[in-house]
Amino acid sequence: MSNRRIHVDYIARAEGDGAFDIVIDNEGVLKKASWQVWEPPRFFEAFMVGRKAEEVPELVQRICGICPHSHHISALRAVERAMDVTVSEQTVLLRELLHYSDWIMSHALHVYYLAAPDFLGYESVIAMTENPDLLPIVKEALKLKRLGNDMIVCLSGQEIQNKTSVIGGFTSLPTLSDLNKMKEQLKKMKDFAYSTVGLANQLASQVPYKDLSRKCEHVALSDPDKYAINDGRFVSTEGLDIGDWEYPQWIMESHIPGCNAKHSVIKGRDSFLTGPLARVNVNFNKLSKDAGKAAGEVGFNPPSFNPFMSIVARAIELVHAIDTSTELIDAIGKPVEEEPKFSYKAGESYAITEAPRGICCHGGKIDKYGVVQKWDIVAPTARNIYNLEKDFREFIPKLLHLSDEELTLKCEVMIRNYDPCQSCATHSLKIRLRREGN
Amino acid sequence: MSKPKLAFFKLSSCAGCQLSVLNIEPVLLDVLGAIDITYFVMAKRSNYHGPYDIGFVEGAVTSPRELEELKNIRRECNLVVAMGTCACFGGIPSIKNFTGMTQRQMEEKVYSELWDIKSIPVQGIDYYIPVDHYLRGCPIDLEEFLTLVKSLLKGVNPHFRFHSVCNECKLNENICLLVNRGKACMGSVTASGCNALCPSLGRECEGCRGPASDCNAESLAKTFSKELGLDKADIVRKFRKYAGNTSEFSKGAGDNE
Numbered sequence: 001m002s003n004r005r006i007h008v009d010y011i012a013r014a015e016g017d018g019a020f021d022i023v024i025d026n027e028g029v030l031k032k033a034s035w036q037v038w039e040p041p042r043f044f045e046a047f048m049v050g051r052k053a054e055e056v057p058e059l060v061q062r063i064c065g066i067c068p069h070s071h072h073i074s075a076l077r078a079v080e081r082a083m084d085v086t087v088s089e090q091t092v093l094l095r096e097l098l099h100y101s102d103w104i105m106s107h108a109l110h111v112y113y114l115a116a117p118d119f120l121g122y123e124s125v126i127a128m129t130e131n132p133d134l135l136p137i138v139k140e141a142l143k144l145k146r147l148g149n150d151m152i153v154c155l156s157g158q159e160i161q162n163k164t165s166v167i168g169g170f171t172s173l174p175t176l177s178d179l180n181k182m183k184e185q186l187k188k189m190k191d192f193a194y195s196t197v198g199l200a201n202q203l204a205s206q207v208p209y210k211d212l213s214r215k216c217e218h219v220a221l222s223d224p225d226k227y228a229i230n231d232g233r234f235v236s237t238e239g240l241d242i243g244d245w246e247y248p249q250w251i252m253e254s255h256i257p258g259c260n261a262k263h264s265v266i267k268g269r270d271s272f273l274t275g276p277l278a279r280v281n282v283n284f285n286k287l288s289k290d291a292g293k294a295a296g297e298v299g300f301n302p303p304s305f306n307p308f309m310s311i312v313a314r315a316i317e318l319v320h321a322i323d324t325s326t327e328l329i330d331a332i333g334k335p336v337e338e339e340p341k342f343s344y345k346a347g348e349s350y351a352i353t354e355a356p357r358g359i360c361c362h363g364g365k366i367d368k369y370g371v372v373q374k375w376d377i378v379a380p381t382a383r384n385i386y387n388l389e390k391d392f393r394e395f396i397p398k399l400l401h402l403s404d405e406e407l408t409l410k411c412e413v414m415i416r417n418y419d420p421c422q423s424c425a426t427h428s429l430k431i432r433l434r435r436e437g438n
Numbered sequence: 439m440s441k442p443k444l445a446f447f448k449l450s451s452c453a454g455c456q457l458s459v460l461n462i463e464p465v466l467l468d469v470l471g472a473i474d475i476t477y478f479v480m481a482k483r484s485n486y487h488g489p490y491d492i493g494f495v496e497g498a499v500t501s502p503r504e505l506e507e508l509k510n511i512r513r514e515c516n517l518v519v520a521m522g523t524c525a526c527f528g529g530i531p532s533i534k535n536f537t538g539m540t541q542r543q544m545e546e547k548v549y550s551e552l553w554d555i556k557s558i559p560v561q562g563i564d565y566y567i568p569v570d571h572y573l574r575g576c577p578i579d580l581e582e583f584l585t586l587v588k589s590l591l592k593g594v595n596p597h598f599r600f601h602s603v604c605n606e607c608k609l610n611e612n613i614c615l616l617v618n619r620g621k622a623c624m625g626s627v628t629a630s631g632c633n634a635l636c637p638s639l640g641r642e643c644e645g646c647r648g649p650a651s652d653c654n655a656e657s658l659a660k661t662f663s664k665e666l667g668l669d670k671a672d673i674v675r676k677f678r679k680y681a682g683n684t685s686e687f688s689k690g691a692g693d694n695e
Contacts, residue, residue, distance in 0.1 A: 042531040042534075047531075047533040062576065064452050065451075065452040065458075066453065066457060068452070123483040126470060126482060139467075149463070159577075161454065161577060163635060163636050164641060172641070
């Protein structure tokens with residue numbers, strides 16, 4: 001008689017390397033559920049020291065290939081705050097448009113490439129293309145993801161790492177006709193994005209996902225006037241409301257043996273959730289009209305504490321991102337050439353943006369020569385790990401009747417709710433499930 | 439004839455180069471018709487052991503565990519491609535090799551519990567194993583990726599020429615950022631293939647594709663110092679960023695002085 005143990009060496013369709021380890025004793029009691037990130041450490045926080053202020057946004061975007069623009073914009077804002085650099089309204093709008101482009105790419109990638117195969121019982125989106133009924137959907141999904149990428153290329157030169165955005169503004173701007181073309185493309189993909197909400201809801205409504213719920217603190221950036229993405233106060237469903245620059249005093253980290261990523265709690269509180277579900281819960285009334293309508297049609301009632309609804313929240317945000325991008329293009333109008341300018345000044349500051357998968361915090365200290373003295377990175381995936389472990393402890397006991405194979409798959413789905421990118425834990429997946437008594 | 443088996447592996451990196459492979463949306467389904475992706479953890483759940491025909495390796499080696507994995511990859515793959523600047527030269531993580539700190543000091547700076555952190559200086563993969571082809575860039579260039587795949591499918595060597603970015607920049611009829619605008623552009627020492635992407639967007643080249651075939655880094659370092667007034671530390675930072683491990687860029691950072 002031995003433990004029942006589920007062990008998966010890599011979590012497929014997640015970015016980076018990680019593992020999880022689940023042990024169930026012969027009474028059917030869960031003894032251990034831990035997610036191990038063994039993404040090798042790259043020491044960003046160590047080697048940022050001694051680099052120049054203008055290099056910070058260029059370097060930190062290389063933390064993560066899926067949300068480079070989130071790291072980039074957080075770092076830009078932190079550096080600009082520290083050195084008292086102000087940017088034009090046009091730059092603020094273009095950065096927002098850039099970040100929404102990244103959301104469109106990343107959410108489309110997540111819903112169709114990474115999550116849908118789990119729910120539909122395929123090993124990958126590649127396998128889905130072999131089903132003639134699914135092929136047209138996959139083709140549309142490719143177009144939606146391409147839209148996000150085309151927007152990013154138009155604004156920043158390349159899909160993945162930003163080439164144009166620097167302290168103080170942009171070195172190169174899209175033309176009015178580029179932006180108008182973008183608007184046409186957004187219009188074309190709107191219906192498909194809208195239908196994604198219904199599809200996501202069908203996926204998440206399968207047994208056992210639809211009945212699971214676990215209350216925890218959901219945190220997101222929030223702004224009284226709009227759905228916050230690049231700027232706003234740091235707000236939670238449990239009444240937290242602080243300036244985003246104050247995060248180092250509130251988000252506490254501890255390093256847990258066996259895991260290269262750090263565990264997070266809010267000071268004086270507990271683990272928390274960040275990402276699309278938290279954002280939709282905190283900022284529901286700021287969603288675009290059609291995003292709100294799509295949410296209503298599938299019966300999404302905020303706040304939802306069912307982590308499996310994350311995929312629906314992501315789809316709702318897709319609609320919102322398309323609507324808001326269109327509005328931003330109108331607000332930008334014909335882009336005006338501006339020389340990005342700044343001068344070095346000693347200072348210390350911090351900033352948060354909403355990466356597709358949750359809050360992305362950057363900040364540090366710069367001396368009067370513009371040399372970085374200290375840099376702090378709080379990446380989204382690492383924030384969620386502790387909360388995910390709590391999901392395991394809550395839900396796995398309810399799923400013990402399943403075979404090891406099925407239970408492993410359910411655990412992977414649970415992980416994928418968080419859209420984890422382990423590289424961005426800065427500091428990846430294996431599932432080990434062991435049942436004692438089998 | 440059966441389709442060639444491709445595998446994608448990740449060492450220390452941001453996964454951006456793997457994601458680039460998924461960013462070929464318009465031709466992705468065509469490419470999938472010509473090859474078999476048998477190992478790609480980021481994209482699929484069913485992954486199979488080798489042998490593979492072509493293995494793409496993303497990322498640098500930063501830990502003993504990765505070194506073991508890399509040796510295994512070499513055994514399992516007929517051709518090994520270093521995919522992206524981290525795999526080619528060490529990339530951004532290689533900055534840590536030049537911080538003046540020891541591994542231990544760096545580990546202590548970032549982590550509080552050190553018992554399971556094992557890191558080694560960052561190297562590109564050909565420091566440890568023979569590599570058949572290189573895709574440079576941070577991230578890789580999609581056209582180059584497709585050219586390489588098409589060439590290997592036909593059984594010919596891809597025709598990549600690593601002359602300097604300046605060549606492509608001139609063909610794009612850009613105004614020189616270094617000479618005319620006083621920006622510390624690395625284009626003259628950096629390998630082309632990106633179609634002078636950054637300089638064409640008004641941004642100085644940062645050297646992400648590593649040294650050009652006719653790289654004269656010492657001369658550019660002198661220009662940075664004399665013409666632009668950059669101090670020594672600024673120049674060292676320039677050459678110790680994406681490809682600081684290479685002997686060519688080390689000369690720019692003043693290793694021969």
